Amino acid sequence: MSKKVLVAYASKMGATAGIAEAVGAELRAHGHDVEVLDVALVKDVTPYDAVVLGSAIYLRRWRREAVRFLSHNVEGLRHRQVWLFHSGPVGPDKDQDQVMPPAVRHLAHEIGATPAVTFAGRLEPATATGFLARRLASGNLAGDFRDWDRVRRWSADISAAIEATQRSSWHRPPDVAPKRTGKHPAGHFLG
Numbered sequence: 672m673s674k675k676v677l678v679a680y681a682s683k684m685g686a687t688a689g690i691a692e693a694v695g696a697e698l699r700a701h702g703h704d705v706e707v708l709d710v711a712l713v714k715d716v717t718p719y720d721a722v723v724l725g726s727a728i729y730l731r732r733w734r735r736e737a738v739r740f741l742s743h744n745v746e747g748l749r750h751r752q753v754w755l756f757h758s759g760p761v762g763p764d765k766d767q768d769q770v771m772p773p774a775v776r777h778l779a780h781e782i783g784a785t786p787a788v789t790f791a792g793r794l795e796p797a798t799a800t801g802f803l804a805r806r807l808a809s810g811n812l813a814g815d816f817r818d819w820d821r822v823r824r825w826s827a828d829i830s831a832a833i834e835a836t837q838r839s840s841w842h843r844p845p846d847v848a849p850k851r852t853g854k855h856p857a858g859h860f861l862g
């Protein structure tokens with residue numbers, strides 16, 4: 672039986688929105704009824720059985736509208752399966768997992784969601800908005816590093832997890848704190 676899934680995103684320059692669309696397409700291919708929406712437009716999570724939320728990372732933070740969505744919907748999200756991802760690393764650090772900002776980590780814990788998966792991002796002159804982004808997009812961080820195979824595999828795993836809960840009752844995953852490396856993966860952006 673198909674489930675109703677919300678894939679919400681917070682994106683400034685379109686890269687995270689593209690990843691959300693790819694997640695949505697894969698879930699649809701698995702037979703689910705999917706809505707892909709800018710998170711700022713989501714008023715209510717009640718219609719959905721499961722929620723995927725992705726945010727772009729800027730200066731180690733999530734976009735404000737994504738954090739607001741989590742904090743305004745803690746109770747609703749606690750009763751749904753929730754998956755989180757963030758899109759950020761570009762250039763030489765494209766494969767570096769990013770640490771969840773403390774506020775997001777706290778909210779994920781409240782909701783009972785596992786830590787966000789990191790997907791590489793995109794930073795290109797054609798889509799960069801703002802002085803700093805345009806400057807960074809002209810250096811060695813420039814490029815589209817989004818790994819569509821990885822995004823599709825992750826989405827297929829989500830589909831399998833959604834389907835599994837139709838056969839058994841869902842058990843909230845244990846809280847797993849992200850591993851701290853001491854290294855600042857956002858070093859490129861912080862100078």
Ligand SMILES: Cc1cc2nc3c(=O)[nH]c(=O)nc-3n(C[C@H](O)[C@H](O)[C@H](O)COP(=O)(O)O)c2cc1C
Pocket residue numbers: 681682683684685686687688727728729730731732758759760761769791792793794803804805807856857860
């Ligand atoms: C000013 C600026 C700061 C950034 N800070 C980070 C960061 O702290 N960590 C990170 O992984 N990526 C960082 N990025 C890369 C973006 O997250 C990446 O380009 C992302 O794919 C953009 O997503 P969007 O197009 O959905 O807005 C930064 C990019 C810019 C322009």
